[in-house]
Amino acid sequence: MAEQFLGLIGGKWVPATTGEWFEVRNPADTAEVVGEFPHMSETEVETALESARVALGGWRQTPIIARGEILRRAAEFLRARWEQVACDVTREMGKLIGEARTEVMKAADFLDYYGSLGRSAIGELLPDRREGVEVRTVREPRGVVLAITPWNDPVLTPARKLCPALLAGNTVVLKQAPETPLAALALARALHESGMPAGVLNVVTGFDGVGRQLVSSGAFGAVTFTGSTQVGLDLQRRLAGTNVPIQTEMGGKNAAVVLSDAKVDLVVESLVLGAFGQAGQRCTSTSRVLVESKGYDQIVERLVERVRQLRVGPGLDEASEMGPVVSEWRLQAILEAVDRGLGNGATIMHGGGRASEGKLGQGCFVTPTLVTGVGVKSELWRHELFGPVLSVLAFDSMDDAIQAVNDSPYGLSASICTRDIEAAHRFASEVDVGCVAVNLPTAGWDVHVPFGGFKDSGSAFKEQGVQALQFYTRLKSIAVRVRGIS
Numbered sequence: 001m002a003e004q005f006l007g008l009i010g011g012k013w014v015p016a017t018t019g020e021w022f023e024v025r026n027p028a029d030t031a032e033v034v035g036e037f038p039h040m041s042e043t044e045v046e047t048a049l050e051s052a053r054v055a056l057g058g059w060r061q062t063p064i065i066a067r068g069e070i071l072r073r074a075a076e077f078l079r080a081r082w083e084q085v086a087c088d089v090t091r092e093m094g095k096l097i098g099e100a101r102t103e104v105m106k107a108a109d110f111l112d113y114y115g116s117l118g119r120s121a122i123g124e125l126l127p128d129r130r131e132g133v134e135v136r137t138v139r140e141p142r143g144v145v146l147a148i149t150p151w152n153d154p155v156l157t158p159a160r161k162l163c164p165a166l167l168a169g170n171t172v173v174l175k176q177a178p179e180t181p182l183a184a185l186a187l188a189r190a191l192h193e194s195g196m197p198a199g200v201l202n203v204v205t206g207f208d209g210v211g212r213q214l215v216s217s218g219a220f221g222a223v224t225f226t227g228s229t230q231v232g233l234d235l236q237r238r239l240a241g242t243n244v245p246i247q248t249e250m251g252g253k254n255a256a257v258v259l260s261d262a263k264v265d266l267v268v269e270s271l272v273l274g275a276f277g278q279a280g281q282r283c284t285s286t287s288r289v290l291v292e293s294k295g296y297d298q299i300v301e302r303l304v305e306r307v308r309q310l311r312v313g314p315g316l317d318e319a320s321e322m323g324p325v326v327s328e329w330r331l332q333a334i335l336e337a338v339d340r341g342l343g344n345g346a347t348i349m350h351g352g353g354r355a356s357e358g359k360l361g362q363g364c365f366v367t368p369t370l371v372t373g374v375g376v377k378s379e380l381w382r383h384e385l386f387g388p389v390l391s392v393l394a395f396d397s398m399d400d401a402i403q404a405v406n407d408s409p410y411g412l413s414a415s416i417c418t419r420d421i422e423a424a425h426r427f428a429s430e431v432d433v434g435c436v437a438v439n440l441p442t443a444g445w446d447v448h449v450p451f452g453g454f455k456d457s458g459s460a461f462k463e464q465g466v467q468a469l470q471f472y473t474r475l476k477s478i479a480v481r482v483r484g485i486s
Contacts, residue, residue, distance in 0.1 A: 011198025053201030068118020143221025252412030341380030
């Protein structure tokens with residue numbers, strides 16, 4: 001019988017009152033059940049909301065330094081168990097164990113970073129033209145925050161949201177994707193065991209109905225979401241007119257531009273890491289490459305050679321260079337999108353199918369796929385596939401390259417590989433994306449760096465860094481007459 005895990009509500013680890021459980025299976029071997037988790041009912045959802053409401057008063061009055069100390073203790077708790085948590089991430093999501101270790105340590109960095117910000121300034125003293133009057137601003141918590149997080153970074157993304165929200169004095173109800181509840185519960189346990197008061201953090205598990213009930217409750221001071229653009233835009237529409245701010249970090253169709261002067265070895269490794277790291281299941285993954293025409297043949301040749309060498313295998317195998325995608329459903333969606341995108345001169349240079357040799361047949365493995373000659377109106381070029389598929393096209397001028405990067409409904413991340421510093425600066429200035437990399441992959445941003453996209457990739461509110469606190473707080477101005485009152 002598979003191990004059963006519980007949700008966290010009101011400071012207690014609880015099952016569902018309905019007695020319903022759902023399974024999570026290892027995408028590298030779908031015969032393996034990682035665990036069973038409670039499918040929460042309306043009763044648990046209401047209890048979680050009420051627990052967060054009740055806990056809010058005491059938590060917001062807790063000194064911010066004390067709140068930060070809990071986060072820092074949780075960082076120590078997580079680091080002490082990082083190998084076990086990383087293995088759990090790999091077993092339920094599929095990413096390489098090295099990628100999972102990095103994710104767990106980065107989640108601990110979030111806890112440390114925001115815990116340390118508990119000793120930073122939280123307001124300003126402003127001048128006033130009236131004699132004997134002082135004006136100051138303070139930041140207050142918004143209240144109960146609903147955090148909806150995805151399966152692709154199941155420890156890191158909850159940490160990215162929980163840390164600034166909790167430090168700011170909010171209480172939180174976390175709804176994690178049903179594919180990866182175990183990792184989020186590990187983060188919750190770190191906070192719980194580090195002294196987080198009952199009800200400040202509540203974790204509910206289950207399918208889409210749980211999330212819809214939470215959003216429909218109208219009980220939140222703010223909603224933060226990471227996931228698909230379709231769902232994020234739907235959430236924005238549902239909350240329109242409610243005066244509830246929503247932060248959405250959504251999809252991307254991230255482009256890399258390669259100029260002919262770029263160092264070829266650096267280009268190839270940067271593109272392979274950006275496109276096939278985490279099996280292409282990052283919102284910041286590289287999925288489009290634009291190569292200057294006079295260097296196109298060499299880059300494609302070297303890319304094909306490197307992609308063919310990638311070792312596809314289970315994430316727990318240290319020799320693997322790319323793991324499975326998260327589920328059979330995602331595998332089929334990726335392969336169907338590749339089939340639809342072919343035509344009009346498109347050519348698969350490598351991959352395009354299911355990796356099924358030996359034990360790979362027991363899992364959800366897509367062969368790393370490289371496609372050339374894709375039409376700019378093709379689904380492969382315009383739609384986010386969220387899988388290990390890289391499309392390559394040639395361009396003749398920087399104007400053409402920048403226009404092609406910007407010709408997308410998305411605007412999350414883009415990169416350029418070149419030795420020409422003037423071209424790099426022009427690119428960074430003119431591309432319509434929130435994150436720009438030069439001679440680096442499109443993926444990979446540290447915890448203190450503001451993160452977020454433009455257009456259909458995100459809302460106006462940044463995540464990470466001190467800027468994240470702006471979303472989780474509201475600004476109050478206070479004027480005080482300090483002389484002539486007695």
